Amino acid sequence: MSTAPSKSTADPVVTGIGVAAPNGLGAEEYWNATVKGVSGLGVIARYDASQYPSPVAGEVLDFVAADHLSSRLLPQTDRSTQMALAASDWALADAGLDLAQVGEFEMGVVTASGSGGFEFAQKELQALWSQGPEYVSAYQSFAWFYAVNTGQISIRHGMRGPSGVLVVEQAGGLDALGHARRHVRKGVKVVFTGGVDGSLSPWGLVCQNTTGELSRSRDPESAYVPFDAASAGYVPGEGGAILVLEDADAAAARGAQVYGSLAGYAATFDPAPGSGRPPSLRRAIELALADARVEPGEVDVVFADASGLPQRDRQEAEALAAVFGPGRVPVTAPKTMTGRMYSGAGSLDVAAALLSMRDGVIPPTIGVREPLPEYGLDLVRDVSREADLRTALVLARGRGGFNAALVLRSGRSGAA
Amino acid sequence: MAAPEFTLDDLVNVLRDCAGQSENVSLGEDILDVPFADLGYDSLALMEAVSRIQRQYQVRLGDEAAGDETPRLLLARVRETLAVAV
Numbered sequence: 126m127s128t129a130p131s132k133s134t135a136d137p138v139v140t141g142i143g144v145a146a147p148n149g150l151g152a153e154e155y156w157n158a159t160v161k162g163v164s165g166l167g168v169i170a171r172y173d174a175s176q177y178p179s180p181v182a183g184e185v186l187d188f189v190a191a192d193h194l195s196s197r198l199l200p201q202t203d204r205s206t207q208m209a210l211a212a213s214d215w216a217l218a219d220a221g222l223d224l225a226q227v228g229e230f231e232m233g234v235v236t237a238s239g240s241g242g243f244e245f246a247q248k249e250l251q252a253l254w255s256q257g258p259e260y261v262s263a264y265q266s267f268a269w270f271y272a273v274n275t276g277q278i279s280i281r282h283g284m285r286g287p288s289g290v291l292v293v294e295q296a297g298g299l300d301a302l303g304h305a306r307r308h309v310r311k312g313v314k315v316v317f318t319g320g321v322d323g324s325l326s327p328w329g330l331v332c333q334n335t336t337g338e339l340s341r342s343r344d345p346e347s348a349y350v351p352f353d354a355a356s357a358g359y360v361p362g363e364g365g366a367i368l369v370l371e372d373a374d375a376a377a378a379r380g381a382q383v384y385g386s387l388a389g390y391a392a393t394f395d396p397a398p399g400s401g402r403p404p405s406l407r408r409a410i411e412l413a414l415a416d417a418r419v420e421p422g423e424v425d426v427v428f429a430d431a432s433g434l435p436q437r438d439r440q441e442a443e444a445l446a447a448v449f450g451p452g453r454v455p456v457t458a459p460k461t462m463t464g465r466m467y468s469g470a471g472s473l474d475v476a477a478a479l480l481s482m483r484d485g486v487i488p489p490t491i492g493v494r495e496p497l498p499e500y501g502l503d504l505v506r507d508v509s510r511e512a513d514l515r516t517a518l519v520l521a522r523g524r525g526g527f528n529a530a531l532v533l534r535s536g537r538s539g540a541a
Numbered sequence: 542m543a544a545p546e547f548t549l550d551d552l553v554n555v556l557r558d559c560a561g562q563s564e565n566v567s568l569g570e571d572i573l574d575v576p577f578a579d580l581g582y583d584s585l586a587l588m589e590a591v592s593r594i595q596r597q598y599q600v601r602l603g604d605e606a607a608g609d610e611t612p613r614l615l616l617a618r619v620r621e622t623l624a625v626a627v
Contacts, residue, residue, distance in 0.1 A: 259592055
């Protein structure tokens, strides 16, 4: 086992994928459903949400934490952390990686978090006000915390190298991967990265409602229709993806399967509202393409942020038209089947993009009936589209002005 | 009135209930002198257990209770406190 960091010059590669999504548990189940356009959206089932202004969500209903985690972990973890831990196990198994062969300080964890453990925190706050402080769990001290998924994954797998958490609302699911790439470039062999979020408990949902950005539709089939004339907000979801990012040479040396490489990444921040300056999503795309040394014409598919809010839909469509030319690149938003999962969304879109390139198929955007022609998007709608895919662009935007863009190259295009 | 009993079984039940049980650890009669750390319980698990015992038996065990290193030490503290409380 080498302790001296040896850096490969090739882009880091994704060798394992773990998914917990409203339309499928595990990468293959999620992917099969997604290619077929199977939605995981519904009126919230785990409590009576009928009186809430926005009762539709993407719940991961078939995740039973006790099936995956020891009784020691259950009392100290929020549901989102439980899903993150299970996803990290699946990603590790998928990568076929023997962690015992890697030095503990050569492995790190970088996740993103949008909200922390809301469901856990709600339970403890209820105990506090209804019974008293002595009824609040000692585990509340960290179970709600943004960094808890990183910490628990690190403990579970004995990964003691450079680690961290990014709190960037929805952009975080890509920013985490960008940060993980920095660690690999500095000599870290393996980084578990991605995001798993979820704050669909009553308190979490009420907090989300204060933004005024949630769809008020009560019909799961038409509640979240980005780029549509009827677009009026988004549906929140829970879940996400954990990915195994590895040094390309180390992955090649052990004969690992390679889904693709993380070829380019950039993040920008929008100017203040009313400044008169344009939003900076376009710049994020251009910077990520330049970072990947990819020309716009080489991009085979775009996984859109697809905010579902007319103004931000328009900004995204304008940025894509400016970079690629109107209608010049297929665009899709499989998150119409899961809802927007905050930090989970970007990571799940990266998983979807890698699986798209593996199988040569673009999963559809569902629910959109009347795409606005002035957006000039070649939106893949309702049914998946076969295509030879070598380069994918994934976009994620976070409330508050965060933009992130990430360029992936397929495993087939080689590490060079 | 006699002080309420507090047995090893009671302690194990509290621990299991509020902090679960590690997969490769058995919590039998022979754990009295096994450090909590070796039984898979860290300081937060003990804080949680102490808080639960205090609520259940209406006693104050003091901040040091979560620092007791073995079941024997914690049991002694609980019994002593219960005896005084009567």
